[in-house]
Amino acid sequence: MDIKAYIESGVLELYVAGQLSEAENLEVYKLIQQYPEILQEVLQIEAAVIKLTASASPHTINFESFKANLNNSKVVNLKPDKPKWTSYSGWAASILLVGGLLWTLNNKSKIEEDLKVVEIEKHFLEIQIENTRHNLVQTKNLLDAIRDKNIISVPLGGQGDYVNAYAKVYWNKEDNTIYLDAEGLPNAPKGKVWQVWSLTLNPLTPTSLGTIDDFNTDDNKIFAIANTNKSQAFGITLEPTGGSDSPTMEQLYTLGIVASTP
Numbered sequence: 001m002d003i004k005a006y007i008e009s010g011v012l013e014l015y016v017a018g019q020l021s022e023a024e025n026l027e028v029y030k031l032i033q034q035y036p037e038i039l040q041e042v043l044q045i046e047a048a049v050i051k052l053t054a055s056a057s058p059h060t061i062n063f064e065s066f067k068a069n070l071n072n073s074k075v076v077n078l079k080p081d082k083p084k085w086t087s088y089s090g091w092a093a094s095i096l097l098v099g100g101l102l103w104t105l106n107n108k109s110k111i112e113e114d115l116k117v118v119e120i121e122k123h124f125l126e127i128q129i130e131n132t133r134h135n136l137v138q139t140k141n142l143l144d145a146i147r148d149k150n151i152i153s154v155p156l157g158g159q160g161d162y163v164n165a166y167a168k169v170y171w172n173k174e175d176n177t178i179y180l181d182a183e184g185l186p187n188a189p190k191g192k193v194w195q196v197w198s199l200t201l202n203p204l205t206p207t208s209l210g211t212i213d214d215f216n217t218d219d220n221k222i223f224a225i226a227n228t229n230k231s232q233a234f235g236i237t238l239e240p241t242g243g244s245d246s247p248t249m250e251q252l253y254t255l256g257i258v259a260s261t262p
Contacts, residue, residue, distance in 0.1 A: 004030070007041050050187045133244075150174060154234055156256035158184075165253040171227065171233045178209070178227045178234070185253060187216045188238065195243050196225060199233040201257075206235070211243040233257045 014020050015028045032039045151170050158165040166184030171177075180196060188194055196209040209225050212218075237244075238251040 001035075001143055003035055003037050007038065012038070012045055013217040016042060080101070126191070148172060152258065154256045154258050156234060156236065156254035159252050159255050160250075162253040167236055167254045167256075169256065171231070176226060176228045178225050180212075180223045180225055180236075181221065182212070182215065182223065182236070183221045185215070185221075185236065188212075191241055192238050193241050193243065195237050196233045196239065197247050198227055198229040198231040199235055200230065201232045206247050208243060208245075211239065231258060 008218040011020070015025065020028065025110065027041075028038075032042060044235060061235075115146075151172050153250075154171060156167040156169060164184075165186075165188075168181040170179040170181070172179075182194065184193060193211040193213055194215050195211045198207045198209055199205065200207075207229050209227055212223055215221070235247060235255040236253050237247040237249075238253060239248060
């Protein structure tokens with residue numbers, strides 16, 4: 001192999017500039033391993049490119065023209081001494097510089113995007129932690145409330161066609177609050193809500209305690225509801241969104257009577 005001619009062909013400059021095909025890169029790499037002269041030349045080119053990159057300013061490069069210049073150099077009458085390739089390596093340096101700038105800009109954009117994602121995930125995690133903490137506190141408060149020695153427990157059994165439905169009311173008369181455990185009710189259909197009623201039995205008088213609008217999205221299915229009534233029973237009906245003035249008896253799912261106290 002004519003190593004001198006190969007070195008003077010301009011291929012090594014293109015190799016350093018990263019402009020060869022994968023097959024051509026592999027071929028040059030094998031020759032570098034085989035011939036110390038080619039390795040030395042590549043090292044010199046790389047050193048020159050690094051030096052020139054420090055002073056080169058980015059500009060638009062027509063690589064086809066650059067390549068044509070290199071190709072044309074093969075047919076020019078060259079002096080016996082090795083020709084100066086500074087101009088070629090200058091182009092190579094510019095290519096590397098522009099490529100480096102593009103790589104830096106692209107990676108900077110990607111890094112900024114990744115940082116935004118990390119920030120969003122961090123914020124989301126903080127919200128989850130806060131929600132979990134809030135839920136734990138809320139759960140503890142509910143457990144403390146229903147375990148109070150003065151609490152009145154009222155089971156609500158399924159009615160009519162809804163015998164499989166069930167619920168339970170924990171009534172704290174001291175703070176006029178009931179805690180409704182509605183685990184035994186299905187999710188309300190679209191356009192419907194569960195409505196809770198306080199009842200007196202003689203005469204039968206229902207008083208609405210409100211609707212449970214967030215029933216389907218609540219995981220615990222335990223709801224604190226204000227109740228200042230002298231309730232003798234509690235019932236739950238399925239009503240149109242917004243609730244009803246009086247219970248729809250055909251949609252009475254559960255009913256429970258407050259046990260009389262001695």
